[in-house]
Amino acid sequence: MARRSGVHKVGVAAGAFGLLAACALPFVVLRSSRIDSGVDLWVWQALPPWAVVVLAVPWLVVIALSLRDRRDRVFAAARGLAASAAIVVALGLAGFAASHLLPGAGTFARVSVGGSVWVMAFFGYVVVLSARRELEGAPVLAWSISLAAPVLIIVMLVTGWLDDLGVMVEYENQKERFWEQAAVTLLVAASAIVIAAFIGVGLGLLAYLRRRTDRAIFTAVNIFQTVPGLAMIGLLIGPLAALANAVPELRALGIGGLGWAPLIIALTLYALLPIVRNSFEGLRSVSPAAKDAGRGMGMSRAQLMRRIELPIARPVIFSGIRTSSVQAVGNSILGAFLGGIGLGFFVLQGMSAQSTDLILLGSISIVIMALVVDGVMRLVEHVLTPKGLRSKEANRP
Amino acid sequence: MTRTWPWRPFLAPTIAAIVYGASLFVPGLWEAVLGALFPDEVRVLYHAPMPLLVWQTLLIVAASSALSIGIGMGLGVFVTRPFGADFFDVVTDLSNLGQTFPPIAVFTLAVPLLGFGFRPTVFALTIYGVLPVLHNTIAGIGSVPPAIVESARGMGFTPGQTLRKVELPLASAVIIAGIRVSVVINVSTSTIGAIAGAGGLGAPIISGLANSDPAVTLQGALLTTALALILDGYLGAVQHVAEGRSAQLDAA
Amino acid sequence: MISFEHVTKRYEVAERPAVDDLTIDVPDAMVTILIGPSGSGKSTTMRMVNRLIEPTSGVVRLGGADVRDLDVEDLRRGIGYAIQGVGLFPHWTVHENVGVVPWLLKWPQPKIDARVRDLLDLVGLEPDVYDGKYPDELSGGEAQRVGVARALAADPPVLLMDEPFGAVDPLTRDRLQAEFTKIQQALRKTVVFVTHDIDEALKLGDRIAIMREGRLVQFDKPECVIAYPADDFVSDFVGSERALKRLSLARVAGVASETATNDWAASVPRSATLREALARILETGEREIGVSDESGNIIGSVGLEDVFAHFERPVE
Missing domain, CATH: 3.40.50.300 (P-loop containing nucleotide triphosphate hydrolases)
Incomplete structure (x- = not known):
């Protein structure tokens, strides 16, 4: 650790910025209808005085706990909890403000979460992250700190505390559509990843086994990665439409210029690079001594690959698949332009109607889905990692 | 010790850029090509002139990349100095965490907060664009052998001189690799910015998709793809040159 | 084979x-x-x-x-x-x-x-x-x-x-x-x-x-x-150090001679190398020291002459 200064700089800075955000940015935005540009309401306009105090208290606690740079676990945990509280309180009070502002504002009125809540949430999370670091030796505490805010937010969602916020109103209006689109997003991303995993691991193997091919393979997948997403779709629909016209059976399957086919192809092409790269690097990371020993003891080429090289490379390969999966979930937004496939539908709808709540409904759920996919796949990755290789796991990006 | 700037790596992207630029101004060229590809389509070109669309995209990308580079490198240098060391862990964590998010999702999350139009789009792009630059600045400076920094200090370099004359030059190849990633992502995401009212090359693609004008979509897609590849090619060449230089510095 | x-x-x-x-x-x-x-x-x-x-x-x-x-x-x-x-x-x-x-x-x-x-x-x-x-x-x-x-x-x-x-x-x-x-x-x-x-x-x-x-x-x-x-x-x-290395290759057991007396200033086990024996002899300042078996009983002696003789004896 570097020099100790008198104060816990991260805590003080994040706390100060959190308080600043509370005062300097609008707390909520009140709109007369979903597409109205709305009126910014500051904390003191949106909340009764007692609530303003409640909002400020967790931040003051964070700052107070940071005035002395005491790096013991109790202080770190307290700081993390106070920051979690700050996030939850900010969001909860936004919900509270919405419930009090809506009744007098007309039938179509919406209350959106303002910039100050987002920025407070960001700086709160900064404190949580830094507390996590200081709690590295205490996994239970570290996990409780990081899960405190998400769990409480879920509780608020379930109990309806946030129901009057614009995002939730939009969700309520299109509930069935929402879950349908979410399922489609997951399905499309999963299909692309399954395809990309087969092709990507195959290409990685090829690059590893036939070393002259690696340059060509990596140049190709790098180019795919460089082509902008929207352009990729634009490039794909022409050929696909032509193909569907030429082969009517394909059209019957739903393959055509618009629809899921170009989306899955685009997501697959984007997913290739991390998978190919990790397959290649994972296989290359097998120590030459282990390979020499395996060969010298009489393993066939296939046995060496199946029993030694692939199992050792497996965690690295899977971590490439995880990276790709998270990107695929995010890039599925592109489906919006192909006839409203997936959660991107709400984003596009919101963008064209300039309805921020609709955009948020789409983008927040995609980000959450990406985080959940990341978390679940990290768990799978841990399970897939052979016990003897787990000490190296921490070093993996 | 005079060293001529190596021009070879820049040759291919420069030729591509000249062809690209010239094609925008040759009257009827795009129209003829797209018309030949889509003989049944009435409308093959987007209503706005191509040079304007390219200019808008370049402007958005230049502004957001400049901000990304400035903020990313500034923050990266800050946390690797003694007075910023307290922030090192948390900034590293944030940049790693942020990069697991997909750029498009971050962009669409930022638009509602920042608003619609050119300037909000630039800021929204910057939020993600900072991350690769920041990450690589920290990694690049971290990869400079401590012995080299020590000996510079020992010879009487001030901290500022050590940074400018030793650390940044040695880290340059890695930092430029980060800038390259950032710029390519900014080009890619900026096309989505067209629906946020920022204009640029995304507009013909989206308009073509919405109005079933495949020729217009292809026009935008080709222009965007070529632009991305040319910028990537240029920055790749710069990275290549920087890699050569820092290898020489390393050996010295 | x-x-x-x-x-x-x-x-x-x-x-x-x-x-x-x-x-x-x-x-x-x-x-x-x-x-x-x-x-x-x-x-x-x-x-x-x-x-x-x-x-x-x-x-x-x-x-x-x-x-x-x-x-x-x-x-x-x-x-x-x-x-x-x-x-x-x-x-x-x-x-x-x-x-x-x-x-x-x-x-x-x-x-x-x-x-x-x-x-x-x-x-x-x-x-x-x-x-x-x-x-x-x-x-x-x-x-x-x-x-x-x-x-x-x-x-x-x-x-x-x-x-x-x-x-x-x-x-x-x-x-x-x-x-x-x-x-x-x-x-x-x-x-x-x-x-x-x-x-x-x-x-x-x-x-x-x-x-x-x-x-x-x-x-x-x-x-x-x-x-x-x-x-x-x-x-x-x-x-x-060829000479010394050569001494390390030979065991005391191979050159020791049987003796009547058990009264030696020092002794080495018979599994010791000649190099170790020479070191022990030089240490004690004697010309000859005892050789013991695994249980520590003196079974013979080894002297400077025996060590030198090892050099002269042609290797078969």
Whole structure:
């Protein structure tokens, strides 16, 4: 650790910025209808005085706990909890403000979460992250700190505390559509990843086994990665439409210029690079001594690959698949332009109607889905990692 | 010790850029090509002139990349100095965490907060664009052998001189690799910015998709793809040159 | 058992052959050391026995048969193989690592389990402690032991060892070498052992083959290599302390004479080397000291004359 200064700089800075955000940015935005540009309401306009105090208290606690740079676990945990509280309180009070502002504002009125809540949430999370670091030796505490805010937010969602916020109103209006689109997003991303995993691991193997091919393979997948997403779709629909016209059976399957086919192809092409790269690097990371020993003891080429090289490379390969999966979930937004496939539908709808709540409904759920996919796949990755290789796991990006 | 700037790596992207630029101004060229590809389509070109669309995209990308580079490198240098060391862990964590998010999702999350139009789009792009630059600045400076920094200090370099004359030059190849990633992502995401009212090359693609004008979509897609590849090619060449230089510095 | 007949290995890129017209008969049930500076072709030579490298010309025979006529995997499974990096498989336990060749040979599992325990015992690792450990939980010395156990697993008559004790500290290496000698005395394998360390070669080898630039320079017993180096290269390689090294090769038991008296100022065990005896004699200032057996009883004496006589006696 570097020099100790008198104060816990991260805590003080994040706390100060959190308080600043509370005062300097609008707390909520009140709109007369979903597409109205709305009126910014500051904390003191949106909340009764007692609530303003409640909002400020967790931040003051964070700052107070940071005035002395005491790096013991109790202080770190307290700081993390106070920051979690700050996030939850900010969001909860936004919900509270919405419930009090809506009744007098007309039938179509919406209350959106303002910039100050987002920025407070960001700086709160900064404190949580830094507390996590200081709690590295205490996994239970570290996990409780990081899960405190998400769990409480879920509780608020379930109990309806946030129901009057614009995002939730939009969700309520299109509930069935929402879950349908979410399922489609997951399905499309999963299909692309399954395809990309087969092709990507195959290409990685090829690059590893036939070393002259690696340059060509990596140049190709790098180019795919460089082509902008929207352009990729634009490039794909022409050929696909032509193909569907030429082969009517394909059209019957739903393959055509618009629809899921170009989306899955685009997501697959984007997913290739991390998978190919990790397959290649994972296989290359097998120590030459282990390979020499395996060969010298009489393993066939296939046995060496199946029993030694692939199992050792497996965690690295899977971590490439995880990276790709998270990107695929995010890039599925592109489906919006192909006839409203997936959660991107709400984003596009919101963008064209300039309805921020609709955009948020789409983008927040995609980000959450990406985080959940990341978390679940990290768990799978841990399970897939052979016990003897787990000490190296921490070093993996 | 005079060293001529190596021009070879820049040759291919420069030729591509000249062809690209010239094609925008040759009257009827795009129209003829797209018309030949889509003989049944009435409308093959987007209503706005191509040079304007390219200019808008370049402007958005230049502004957001400049901000990304400035903020990313500034923050990266800050946390690797003694007075910023307290922030090192948390900034590293944030940049790693942020990069697991997909750029498009971050962009669409930022638009509602920042608003619609050119300037909000630039800021929204910057939020993600900072991350690769920041990450690589920290990694690049971290990869400079401590012995080299020590000996510079020992010879009487001030901290500022050590940074400018030793650390940044040695880290340059890695930092430029980060800038390259950032710029390519900014080009890619900026096309989505067209629906946020920022204009640029995304507009013909989206308009073509919405109005079933495949020729217009292809026009935008080709222009965007070529632009991305040319910028990537240029920055790749710069990275290549920087890699050569820092290898020489390393050996010295 | 193993013989090389005019074996040459030539790589396209290199100007001189890695192994150049090598002819050598490796004696059975002995440790034959291949030694030389790096690039001398010693590892290449060894790896041609189990066909990790194929010769450009010439024949390598194992038990009379040209190794190229044998199925390559069967050949390798029948030869123990231990290398410098050990090359333990990081995702397998010690048990799985040691049992790999029996597993390849499709032994029944209970037989493998029993064999692995025996082998861990043999190399001095408590089976109950080490059986389930992973390679990253082992020290360098422990990993080397597991490597040796793994090479011995299917009880192969031939063992190829490429600097198997190369990557550990000197103290651990001494211990591993001593244990290896003990194991070899019991098992009597035909061992081809590659090293670049002349002390290791003198300590472990029954025969030493000194190689230089792909050619065999001298193939002899250790004491002959010291006493009669074939040329300046060998004498340089063996080093300036030749005389002392030679003393380290002989045991007191071989030169001690029986005496009537038990009254000596000091004594050395009969298993000590002449070098140790000389040191003890010089230490005490006497001309002669006692020699004891394992239980400490004086059974004879050794004097300066005996030590000097060792130099004069021609090596047979």
